[in-house]
Amino acid sequence: METQSTEPSATSLAPPRGRFDIFRTLGPGLITGAADDDPSGIATYSQVGAQFGYALGWTMLFSYPLMAVTQGISAGIGAVTGQGIACNLRRHYSPWLLRFAVLLLLVANIVNIGADLSAMGEALGLLTGTAHRLYALLFALACIALEIFVSYRRYVTVLKWLTLSLLSYVAVVLSVHVPWGAALYGALVPRMVFDGDHAMALVAVLGTTISPYLFFWQAGEEVEELHRQKRRRLGANPHAAGPELARIRTDTLFGMGFSNLVAMVIIIATAATLHANGITQIQTSSQAAEALRPVAGEFAFAIFAIGIIGTGMLAVPVLAGSAAYAVAEMFEWPEGLDRRPREAKAFYGVIAVATLGGLTLTFVGLDPIPALYWSAVVNGILAAPLMAIMMMIATNPRIMGHLTLPRWMALGGAVATVVMALASIGFFVLL
Structure with a gap:
């Protein structure tokens, strides 16, 4: 973003002078990146590694x-606007x-x-060694309770600590033999075979x-x-x-670097x-965790499985929370995790309904494979158009002041949008 001045002021969120607290500086970006490595993402990266070996490691650097x-x-x-994506859509674009x-x-x-x-x-x-459906219910209730009843300040701290669960996959790599020459070659040297399997993996x-x-x-x-922080939006104080x-x-x-590094490790x-x-x-x-047991040992299997639970506890609240932000902004309801439950009943209600709705799919015999497939289809339909709309918002002086x-970021956003549009088209062509 371009600014008229980069001098700190009394309203700055810079760390206190003489001290750089990295854990305090990192927040929404760290949590968002870690949530991207959710159990469904772990399944995707595991399939890429199992099917193609190290050959597609470069996709992490590319993405x-x-x-x-x-x-x-x-x-x-x-x-800058002090409002979420859905609110900006409501204010500046067509309701449909x-x-x-x-x-x-x-x-x-x-x-x-x-x-x-x-x-x-x-x-x-x-x-x-016991049935898993009861555990899914307990995880769902725990996620709902944390989002609704824990204060925002403490909840963010909980989410930050949960990001450390991703380090379990580093432990898995350190516990098995890795031919690092081949692994680094796959990560640094792009190789693309032009067939349906490789193209589908890139789209995934x-x-x-x-x-x-x-x-x-x-x-x-x-x-x-x-x-x-009780601050004004940046657009009102550029x-x-x-x-x-x-x-x-x-x-x-x-x-995002942490997210893709963990994906590379998987x-x-x-x-x-x-x-x-x-x-x-x-x-x-x-399945990836279970398959590790006979070939990598009990330790690797257990650490991989524990990582799935930790990342899920991070990702499910993010999925439910993002849905709640969007729905609340669409209907102009009070929203925000910093509000008490009685102050934003509908917002927290969406969190509960979205989480329990997902849980219901589990109890009615949801097959996770087609579920993730169609979830990817919907996300693919939505991603490129939404990215294009975000570009229009972020480059509009009437909205952003x-x-x-800046030009370099606008160019990067345009390239990302085109790549995602081509990926979506490729997905349907392969389908």
């Missing part, structure tokens, strides 16, 4: 700048466009929640890393941060925007174990 610039734009919209986007987002999120809860229940069931990776619910969540969380926009850039770049772990032992088809994250996108 990183696209993901970072897209999330940076959504965060900037929230911080808003309803279409929110409806697709709600459907995709509920299905994704159901698949994630199912994967979490199965993972705990693998560890305990892009659809997993760049998802609409992340746009709504990060924009909403930046608005929450303004409320928590002279003090420099430090805060710098904080957003650092947070987003780190969060690909390497499954390539070194499953692919190396002839296991090339993985359909769920829990003096804090419109």
Whole structure:
């Protein structure tokens, strides 16, 4: 975002002088990035590693700048306008466009929640040797309770600590033999075989890393941060925007980098174990964990399964929360995790309904494979048009004032939008 001045002011969110608290600086971007590695994402990365070995590791480096610039734009919209994506859609664009986007987002999120809860229940069931549906119910209730009854300040801290669960996959890699020469070659040297399997894998990776619910969540969380800090939106105080926009850039770049690094580690772990032992088809994250047991040992299996639970506890609230932000902004309801339950009953009601709706799919015998498939279809339909709308918002001086996108970021956003549009088209061609 361009600013008229980068000098700090009394309203700046820069860290206290003489101290740089990285854990305090990182927030919405870190949580958003970590939530992107949800159980359904873990299943995608596990399948890529199992099917292709190290050959598609480069897709993580390819998708990183696209993901970072897209999330940076959504965060900037929230911080500059003081409103979320859906609210800006309502104020500046056609009502039917808003309803279409929110409806697709709600459907995709509920299905994704159901698949994630199912994967979490199965993972705990693998560890305990008992049925998983009861565990899915307990996880759903725990996620709802945390979002509704824990104060925003404490809840954000909980989510930040949950991001550490992703380090379990680093432990898996360190516990198995990895031919690092081949792994690094796959990560750094792009190789693309032009057939249906490789093209579908690329589309799946892009659809997993760049998802609409992340746009709504990060924009909403930046608005929450303004409320928590009792600050004005940056558009109303552009002279003090420099430090805060710098904080957003650092947070987003780190969060998306952490997300893609963990995804790379998952690909390497499954390539070194499953692919190396002839296991090339993985359909769920829990299947990936179970398949690790005979080839990598009990420790790798247990750590992988624990990671599924930890990332699910992070991702399900983000999925439900992003749906609640969108629906509340569409109907102009009071919204925000910083509000008490009685102050935003409808907002918290959407969180509960979305989570329990996903849980219901698990109890009625949801097959996670077609569920994730159709969730990806809906996200693919929604992502590119929504990214184009975000670009229009972020480059519009009437909305953003003096804090419109700089040219380099506008170019990066345009490239990301075109890539996602081509990926969506490719998905339907392959379908």
